[in-house]
Each structure stands twice: as C-alpha cells, then as structure tokens.
Amino acid sequence: MSDFLVFENITKRFGMLTAVDSVALSIQKGEFFSLLGPSGCGKTTLLRMLGGFETPDSGRIYLDGRDITDLPPNLRRVHTIFQNYALFPNMTVWDNIAFSLRVAHHPRTEIRNSVEGMLELIKMTDHAYKYPAQISGGQKQRVAIARALVDRPQVLLLDEPLAALDLKLRQHMLLELDIIHDQVGITFVYVTHDQGEAMSLSDRIAVMNLGHIEQLDPPAKIYEAPRSGFVAAFIGDTNFLGGMVTEIEGDYCKLAVDGFADILCFNDKNISAGSQIHLSIRPEKIRVTPAPPPPEKGSRINVFKCKVTDIVYQGTYTKYWVLAGSHRIAAIKPHSRFLLDQAPITWGDEVYCWWHPDDGYMLEQFTAADADLVQMPPVGYSVPKPVATPTA
Amino acid sequence: MSAPSMVWLTVFFVIPTLLVIAISFHAASPDGGIGTEWTFDTWRHISNPNYPAIIWRTLWISAATTAGCVVLALPCAFAIARMQKKWRAVMAGVIMLPFWTSFVVRVFAWRLLLHPEGFLKHLLFALGVVEPNTQLLYNSGAILLVSIYSFLPFAIMPIYAAAEKFDFSLLEAARDLGARSFLAFRKIFIPGIRRGVISATLMVFIPSVGSYVIPDLVGGKNSELVGNKIYQRTFPDRNLPHASALSALMAIGVLVPLGLVALLLKRQDSKEALRLAESNVSKQRGGAV
Numbered sequence: 001m002s003d004f005l006v007f008e009n010i011t012k013r014f015g016m017l018t019a020v021d022s023v024a025l026s027i028q029k030g031e032f033f034s035l036l037g038p039s040g041c042g043k044t045t046l047l048r049m050l051g052g053f054e055t056p057d058s059g060r061i062y063l064d065g066r067d068i069t070d071l072p073p074n075l076r077r078v079h080t081i082f083q084n085y086a087l088f089p090n091m092t093v094w095d096n097i098a099f100s101l102r103v104a105h106h107p108r109t110e111i112r113n114s115v116e117g118m119l120e121l122i123k124m125t126d127h128a129y130k131y132p133a134q135i136s137g138g139q140k141q142r143v144a145i146a147r148a149l150v151d152r153p154q155v156l157l158l159d160e161p162l163a164a165l166d167l168k169l170r171q172h173m174l175l176e177l178d179i180i181h182d183q184v185g186i187t188f189v190y191v192t193h194d195q196g197e198a199m200s201l202s203d204r205i206a207v208m209n210l211g212h213i214e215q216l217d218p219p220a221k222i223y224e225a226p227r228s229g230f231v232a233a234f235i236g237d238t239n240f241l242g243g244m245v246t247e248i249e250g251d252y253c254k255l256a257v258d259g260f261a262d263i264l265c266f267n268d269k270n271i272s273a274g275s276q277i278h279l280s281i282r283p284e285k286i287r288v289t290p291a292p293p294p295p296e297k298g299s300r301i302n303v304f305k306c307k308v309t310d311i312v313y314q315g316t317y318t319k320y321w322v323l324a325g326s327h328r329i330a331a332i333k334p335h336s337r338f339l340l341d342q343a344p345i346t347w348g349d350e351v352y353c354w355w356h357p358d359d360g361y362m363l364e365q366f367t368a369a370d371a372d373l374v375q376m377p378p379v380g381y382s383v384p385k386p387v388a389t390p391t392a
Numbered sequence: 393m394s395a396p397s398m399v400w401l402t403v404f405f406v407i408p409t410l411l412v413i414a415i416s417f418h419a420a421s422p423d424g425g426i427g428t429e430w431t432f433d434t435w436r437h438i439s440n441p442n443y444p445a446i447i448w449r450t451l452w453i454s455a456a457t458t459a460g461c462v463v464l465a466l467p468c469a470f471a472i473a474r475m476q477k478k479w480r481a482v483m484a485g486v487i488m489l490p491f492w493t494s495f496v497v498r499v500f501a502w503r504l505l506l507h508p509e510g511f512l513k514h515l516l517f518a519l520g521v522v523e524p525n526t527q528l529l530y531n532s533g534a535i536l537l538v539s540i541y542s543f544l545p546f547a548i549m550p551i552y553a554a555a556e557k558f559d560f561s562l563l564e565a566a567r568d569l570g571a572r573s574f575l576a577f578r579k580i581f582i583p584g585i586r587r588g589v590i591s592a593t594l595m596v597f598i599p600s601v602g603s604y605v606i607p608d609l610v611g612g613k614n615s616e617l618v619g620n621k622i623y624q625r626t627f628p629d630r631n632l633p634h635a636s637a638l639s640a641l642m643a644i645g646v647l648v649p650l651g652l653v654a655l656l657l658k659r660q661d662s663k664e665a666l667r668l669a670e671s672n673v674s675k676q677r678g679g680a681v
Contacts, residue, residue, distance in 0.1 A: 082561055086562050100569035101568070103570045151570070
C-alpha cells in the first residue's frame with residue numbers, strides 16, 4: 001500500500017501555545033483513520049490544516065503525491081463534516097447537497113443524478129425539499145455527509161460529527177457511517193475525543209496528547225498494548241501500580257510494588273531487573289470474589305486480599321473499588337445471573353482480587369499526570385458503614 | 393403591537409400626518425395662515441411639471457444613497473463581526489463617533505473639502521483625476537456623496553447586528569465545498585443577514601428622502617430635493633397648504649416602499665411558519681426519523 005495522505009513534521013503554534021508539535025504520520029487510501037485525544041490535544045488543529053483552514057508553521061502535507069500545504073480550502077479535494085453540520089439554512093436539503101457540484105459548474109443532468117443518488121444513499125429522498133430547520137439532528141448529520149461526499153472528494157474529514165446526538169442516535173449513526181465508508185471507499189479522517197467511537201470505526205487510531213502522537217496502531221493493539229501511561233489511562237479504564245522489577249523468571253518477571261507481595265508479570269518487553277516500571281491492569285481483567293481463587297487456576301495467579309470501599313452498579317456489570325494496602329484498585333464483575341449466584345459483595349467486605357500474570361501490561365513511559373486520568377471516587381465520604389444484612 | 397405603543401404612534405404619528413394631509417386641502421390665507429374653506433387648488437398646482445422632476449431627483453438620489461450605503465456597509469459589518477470581541481466594541485464606538493459632532497457642521501465641513509480651492513479638489517487635480525475647472529460642489533453628485541457619508545452608520549449598525557449573529561462556520565463549509573471567498577460571501581453570507589440588509593435599506597432610504605440640509609448646503613440651483621421645496625414653502629413663502637401637500641407626497645413615497653417590505657417579510661414569516669407546521673405534522677405521522 002502506498003502512502004496516500006502524508007503529514008511531514010507538521011508544527012503549528014498559536015501565540016505561546018504549540019498546538020501541534022512536529023507530527024509525522026501517513027494515512028492509506030481508503031482507510032478509516034481516527035485522531036483521538038482529549039480536548040486541546042491538537043487533533044482539530046491537525047484536521048483544520050488538512051482542510052485548508054489553518055497553515056502549518058513548518059512541515060508539509062501531501063495528498064496523493066501532491067503538496068497541498070498552501071492550497072486554499074476550495075482547491076483541495078478534501079471535504080469536512082463540521083461538528084454543528086454547518087448546513088446552509090437558506091437552502092433546501094437538495095440545494096445543500098448540490099452546492100459543491102453547482103459551484104464547480106457541473107451539467108444540470110449530472111447534478112440531478114448525483115444528488116438523487118446521494119439522497120437515496122442517506123434515505124432522505126422524501127425530505128429533499130425541506131429546509132435544515134425542519135429536519136432532525138440525525139437527518140442533518142446524514143445531509144452533511146451526503147453534501148460532503150457528492151463530488152467524491154479524495155478525503156472526508158469528520159470533526160466530532162456525533163457529538164451533538166443523543167446516545168441511541170449516536171450508536172445508530174456509528175453503524176451507518178461504517179456502512180457508508182464501505183460503500184464509497186473514500187479515505188475518512190475522523191476526529192473524536194470518544195474512544196468508543198474511534199475503537200468501533202477505525203482501521204487505525206492515532207492517540208494524541210499535548211500536540212504530539214502518543215501511539216498509532218489498530219484499536220486492539222492500542223487497548224491491549226498501550227505504549228504509555230497516557231494511552232493506557234485515556235483509552236478505557238485501568239489501574240496503575242508503580243514498582244521495581246526484582247527478578248526475571250523466563251518470560252515472566254517479578255515486580256515489587258509497595259504494599260503487595262511480589263507481582264508476577266508477563267515480560268514481553270525484556271525489561272531487565274532493577275528497572276522502575278508501571279503496571280497497567282484493566283478492571284475487567286481483575287476478578288473479585290469473596291473466597292480465594294480455586295486451586296485449579298494454578299499457583300501463578302496474583303492474589304490479594306482487600307477491602308471493598310465503593311460499589312457502582314452499571315447494569316451489565318458492577319464496578320468495585322477495593323483498598324489493597326494503600327492502593328485503590330478498580331475491578332469489574334459482569335453479571336451472569338443477577339445477584340443469585342452468590343451472596344452479594346457489599347461495602348466493607350474483605351474480598352480477594354486476582355488476575356493472571358498475562359493480563360497486566362508493563363509501561364516504561366509514565367508521568368504523574370497519567371495517573372490523574374484514572375477515574376476514582378472521591379476519598380473521605382465514600383465509605384459508608386456496613387449495613388447489617390439479615391443472612392441465614 | 394402593544395397598547396402603549398399604539399397610543400404613542402397614534403398621538404405622535406397618525407394624527408399629525410392626517411392633519412398635514414388635511415391642511416393640504418385648504419387654501420393659504422394672505423397672512424401666512426390657513427384658510428377655512430376646502431379646495432383642491434394646491435394639489436392642482438403641484439401637478440405642474442416642475443415638481444415631478446424634483447420628486448424624481450429625490451427618489452433616485454435616495455435610492456442611490458441607499459444602494460451606496462448598503463454596498464459599503466456589507467464589507468465593513470463583515471469585517472467588524474469577524475474581529476475579537478473587544479475590538480468589535482471599539483469599532484462600533486468609532487462608527488458612532490461622528491454623531492458627537494453636529495450634523496450641520498459635518499455637512500458644512502464637506503463644503504470646505506469640495507470647495508474649488510479646497511483640499512480634495514487640489515488632491516484630485518494633483519492626481520490628474522479632475523480638470524482645473526471641474527465643479528465638485530453644488531450638484532447632485534455632491535449631494536449623493538455627502539448623503540452616503542452621513543447615512544453610512546445607519547446602514548452599518550443593523551447589518552453588523554445581523555452579521556454578529558451569523559454562523560461563520562457556514563462560510564468555511566462553503567469554502568470547503570469548493571466556493572471561492574466572494575461566492576461564499578454572496579451565496580451564504582448575504583442571504584444569512586437578509587434581515588439586517590432590509591433594516592439598513594429602510595434606515596437609509598427614509599431619512600434620505602426627507603433630507604434638506606445636505607441639498608441646501610452642497611446642492612446647487614438645479615439639484616433641489618423635495619425637502620428643500622417644503623422648507624421654501626413653509627418659511628420664505630409662508631404657504632403652509634403647499635408645504636403640506638409636498639409633505640404628504642413625501643410620506644406616501646416613504647410609506648409605500650415601507651408597506652411593501654413589511655408585506656414581504658410577513659409573507660416570508662407565514663411561509664416559514666407553514667413549513668414548520670408541515671414538518672411537525674409529518675413528524676407526528678412518523679415521517680421523520
């Protein structure tokens with residue numbers, strides 16, 4: 001595969017702030033590519049430079065081998081779907097979709113065929129003569145997509161397109177976007193701060209933070225093998241345990257973490273003894289049980305006795321925060337048979353937390369700010385007195 | 393409209409206007425007052441060929457002033473609306489600044505600028521734009537120029553008020569879809585601030601139809617407007633019925649376009665309301681997702 005869209009050491013400053021800091025990346029033709037990061041990470045600036053609304057201070061942008069860095073927006077075959085859709089209020093749905101073709105002076109019959117084709121694709125043929133104020137949020141979204149795709153651009157840019165929709169509609173549009181991408185085969189560059197959207201749609205994700213790319217990988221690799229503490233904490237939920245590697249045992253190593261007995265970890269990065277590292281363990285990989293794990297699970301499991309401090313019921317699962325030594329750890333327990341399988345775990349209970357050594361992931365890149373990204377219930381008023389439950 | 397504003401309009405606008413019209417159907421008394429008998433003489437007199445020329449000149453100068461002001465105000469308002477918030481307030485202040493000086497004084501200043509020995513004349517001559525004996529003052533051109541200067545703030549303010557509420561991401565969207573800047577301005581920005589343009593048109597057209605200071609100071613013998621004639625009939629001639637008839641004509645000249653605009657806006661509003669109602673009905677029927 002050839003590099004279709006290339007960012008070459010792009011830097012953009014706004015006054016004192018460096019919004020994008022020498023970013024280099026290349027996107028393949030037909031790819032669904034996501035830029036994911038918290039607000040202010042530079043993802044929208046990167047997108048606006050691609051659309052032609054900002055000019056980089058240094059670096060070049062190439063599209064299909066052509067340098068487009070200094071081209072004005074109207075001369076790029078790159079269209080944007082704006083967060084607020086930016087549909088023209090004085091034009092009907094039909095005229096909105098036809099806009100780019102009319103501006104380019106396409107023949108009338110061709111315009112009619114293309115617009116009607118797009119209306120069919122977005123299933124809006126019946127609403128063609130309505131104005132934007134008369135259609136719903138989801139319909140506006142679809143019109144914006146049709147308007148941007150009608151003259152078959154080389155790249156479609158999507159700037160948080162689902163942010164204004166409610167949850168159900170968002171889930172629906174997510175599937176629809178995926179289908180449209182498969183049908184038109186155009187390169188999509190998708191900007192979002194919602195990891196769920198990025199994970200479910202993208203071929204590859206670039207996770208951005210403070211103007212640079214932290215990691216660029218397919219979704220599963222980003223989730224399972226985060227390169228830094230930031231990626232681990234921003235994508236999904238996790239627990240961090242900082243400590244020192246004490247002993248190497250074949251493919252595994254032992255980790256000394258303050259307050260725990262030795263933690264066994266899979267050492268895929270060949271980290272040597274004596275290194276300071278952080279261990280990231282996803283809450284869904286930690287089991288919480290009132291009794292220790294059954295012996296048939298083997299002896300190499302990491303088991304810790306802890307005390308439940310917080311419980312959040314989430315429907316499909318319950319999230320527990322437990323206190324192990326001075327560490328607060330989050331764990332998730334899915335409900336198979338709701339509360340019937342065993343006596344429910346409640347506040348203040350002594351429980352066992354255990355996970356397989358393969359399920360922890362060791363991080364060498366870690367900053368204190370990454371730990372702050374992990375969501376925790378506030379300390380202090382969150383530990384109610386245990387409720388006396390009448391048990392037989 | 394609410395009752396207090398109805399009363400206000402009736403007492404200070406409707407009744408005086410009707411009185412003016414009524415006076416035009418009386419004869420002038422020799423002492424400069426108004427005679428008691430009713431007559432059509434004044435109106436017969438007004439149809440003499442002198443007046444249509446003056447009325448026609450008033451209308452075209454007002455229309456040209458309006459067009460000039462709106463054309464100049466559009467880019468100004470656009471530029472101000474795109475500025476940072478604190479600069480917008482500063483610019484709005486700068487635009488209102490001329491109102492700190494008397495209107496008459498400002499018009500008089502133009503007499504000095506346009507004077508045959510004035511600064512502007514010398515400058516244009518030095519640039520080779522005008523001949524030595526070109527007269528800049530005392531003609532319709534001078535009236536037009538000074539009118540545009542005087543009424544420009546009345547055009548900028550309503551257009552700016554509309555532009556400030558305009559969603560400028562629409563222009564980015566138009567550019568993104570292949571439109572050059574000017575096309576985006578014409579197809580998206582101007583329709584988007586339509587109401588501001590309509591207000592500006594009325595705000596400039598109405599006072600310029602009635603203007604008499606500007607033609608009096610910078611206009612010549614052959615560029616009198618209706619306003620000047622009303623002044624002449626009222627003060628030097630003391631012919632109040634004649635002045636009233638001209639005033640009534642002028643009021644019609646203003647009220648007819650005003651009525652047309654109001655009708656147009658009302659029809660648009662009811663169309664929009666109809667559209668909304670229709671879409672609500674189709675939503676209830678489950679026609680919309």
